[in-house]
Amino acid sequence: MSTLLLNRENIEQLIEAVTVNGKLIVENKEDYTRLVRLARAYSKAVKAMINYVIRGVSHTEATKRLYNVLPNYIYLETAYKNAKAIVESLEETNGSKCEIKKFWLASRGSKYDYGNRNIRLIPRENFFEVLIKYPWDGTWIRAKAFFGERYISMLRELAELASRRSEGYGVVISFRKHPRIHVQVPTHLYLKHFSNTMQLNGGGFVAGFDMNSDRINMVVVDERGKIVYMKSMRFSEVVSHGFSAELSKQRRLQALSHLIKLAKQVGATCIAFENLFAVKKRFTGNPTANRKISKFAKRQLLLHGILRSLREGLHVVLVDPRGTTNSEEHSKAMRRYGLDRHTASAYLVALRALSKVDTNQHKQT
Incomplete structure (x- = not known):
C-alpha cells in the first residue's frame, strides 16, 4: 500500500x-x-x-x-x-x-x-x-x-x-x-x-492522528522522531444510543479542526493520517464495537481533516494503516513511552509520515 x-x-x-x-x-x-x-x-x-x-x-x-x-x-x-x-x-x-x-x-x-x-x-x-x-x-x-x-x-x-x-x-x-x-x-x-497559509512557528514537525468513533489522538514529533507534543480529545457520548447523528458529526469535525490548528501552533508543517480509504471492512465480533464503527463516518472525517490541513497551509500524508494498532512496533511504543494504544497509534502514524517527507524542506523561517 x-x-x-x-x-x-x-x-x-x-x-x-x-x-x-x-x-x-x-x-x-x-x-x-x-x-x-x-x-x-x-x-x-x-x-x-x-x-x-x-x-x-x-x-x-x-x-x-x-x-x-x-x-x-x-x-x-x-x-x-x-x-x-x-x-x-x-x-x-x-x-x-x-x-x-x-x-x-x-x-x-x-x-x-x-x-x-x-x-x-x-x-x-x-x-x-x-x-x-x-x-x-x-x-x-x-x-x-x-x-x-x-x-x-x-x-x-x-x-x-x-x-x-x-x-x-x-x-x-x-x-x-x-x-x-x-x-x-x-x-x-x-x-x-x-486558505490561511500563514505559518505561525514552522519547525518542520509532523503531527500524526489516530481517529476513532469516540476520540481523536494527536502526537507531534520533530525531525528526529522525538515526541514534542501530545493531545487527545474524547467525546464518548456521541456513540451512545439516541445521540443525534448530526451532533455527533459536528463534535468530531470541530475536535479535528481544533487539533489541526493546535498542531500548526506548535510547529507542525505536515499532518499525517492513516489511509482509511484503503480500509474496506473493519467489523469485529463485538456487537458494541460494530455499532460504534457503523456510526463513525470515517471517510467524511478524513476528507474534512485533509481539507482543513490544506486550508491551514500544511502538507498532508496518508500512510499505510497496517500495524499501527496491533503489531510488535505498536506494543514497543506503548511500553517505551507509556502511551495508551490510541496515542501509540498516532505516534506510529507520525513516524511513518516522517520517513516519507523532507522536514527541512517544510520548515518555515
Missing part, C-alpha cells in the same frame, strides 16, 4: 469538489409543483439504479430502461453515480439493504455545458438565479438561491469561469423543511478563497 503525499496542487486527484449549501426559494407555485415532480422522478430513478448496479447492469443499459421515468441523459447518468455510491457505502458498512424515504435531485457538472447542463447558477445583485431543466417539455424552472456571505465571491467567480467553459459544477437540490441547494465547488477554487 503506497503512501500518499497531498498538497494544493494534487488534492483534486482525491477530492474533486467541496459542497457549499444554500437556501432555495421557488416563488411560482406551478414551478414548485414541477420541481417536486422532477425530484420524485429522480429519486425513483436512483432506487431503480441501485438494483441495476447490484445486478451489474451497465450505465448505458440502465439509462435506456429508465428513460421513460426521467427523459434526460444527464439526470440519469448522475442518478447512476448516486446509486453506485450508495451500493459501495453499503459494502463498506456491511449493510444489506438501503431504504430511500426522501427525494432529491442532482445533476453532474461539466465545463463544456457552461458549468451544468441541467441546473445553472446566474449571479444577480443580491442572490443567484437558478435555472432547472424540466425534461418533459424542455422548459426551465426558475428559483432563487441564497448563500452565506463568505461564499458569494467564490460562487460568482465559479459562475464566471463556467460562462467561459473553464469550470463545471455539480448541483444537488434536497427537500427537508425547505428546499436546499448544494453546489459542488472545485477544490482548487475553494482553497483559493479559504
Whole structure:
C-alpha cells in the first residue's frame, strides 16, 4: 500500500469538489409543483439504479430502461453515480439493504455545458438565479438561491469561469423543511478563497492522528522522531444510543479542526493520517464495537481533516494503516513511552509520515 503525499496542487486527484449549501426559494407555485415532480422522478430513478448496479447492469443499459421515468441523459447518468455510491457505502458498512424515504435531485457538472447542463447558477445583485431543466417539455424552472456571505465571491467567480467553459459544477437540490441547494465547488477554487497559509512557528514537525468513533489522538514529533507534543480529545457520548447523528458529526469535525490548528501552533508543517480509504471492512465480533464503527463516518472525517490541513497551509500524508494498532512496533511504543494504544497509534502514524517527507524542506523561517 503506497503512501500518499497531498498538497494544493494534487488534492483534486482525491477530492474533486467541496459542497457549499444554500437556501432555495421557488416563488411560482406551478414551478414548485414541477420541481417536486422532477425530484420524485429522480429519486425513483436512483432506487431503480441501485438494483441495476447490484445486478451489474451497465450505465448505458440502465439509462435506456429508465428513460421513460426521467427523459434526460444527464439526470440519469448522475442518478447512476448516486446509486453506485450508495451500493459501495453499503459494502463498506456491511449493510444489506438501503431504504430511500426522501427525494432529491442532482445533476453532474461539466465545463463544456457552461458549468451544468441541467441546473445553472446566474449571479444577480443580491442572490443567484437558478435555472432547472424540466425534461418533459424542455422548459426551465426558475428559483432563487441564497448563500452565506463568505461564499458569494467564490460562487460568482465559479459562475464566471463556467460562462467561459473553464469550470463545471455539480448541483444537488434536497427537500427537508425547505428546499436546499448544494453546489459542488472545485477544490482548487475553494482553497483559493479559504486558505490561511500563514505559518505561525514552522519547525518542520509532523503531527500524526489516530481517529476513532469516540476520540481523536494527536502526537507531534520533530525531525528526529522525538515526541514534542501530545493531545487527545474524547467525546464518548456521541456513540451512545439516541445521540443525534448530526451532533455527533459536528463534535468530531470541530475536535479535528481544533487539533489541526493546535498542531500548526506548535510547529507542525505536515499532518499525517492513516489511509482509511484503503480500509474496506473493519467489523469485529463485538456487537458494541460494530455499532460504534457503523456510526463513525470515517471517510467524511478524513476528507474534512485533509481539507482543513490544506486550508491551514500544511502538507498532508496518508500512510499505510497496517500495524499501527496491533503489531510488535505498536506494543514497543506503548511500553517505551507509556502511551495508551490510541496515542501509540498516532505516534506510529507520525513516524511513518516522517520517513516519507523532507522536514527541512517544510520548515518555515
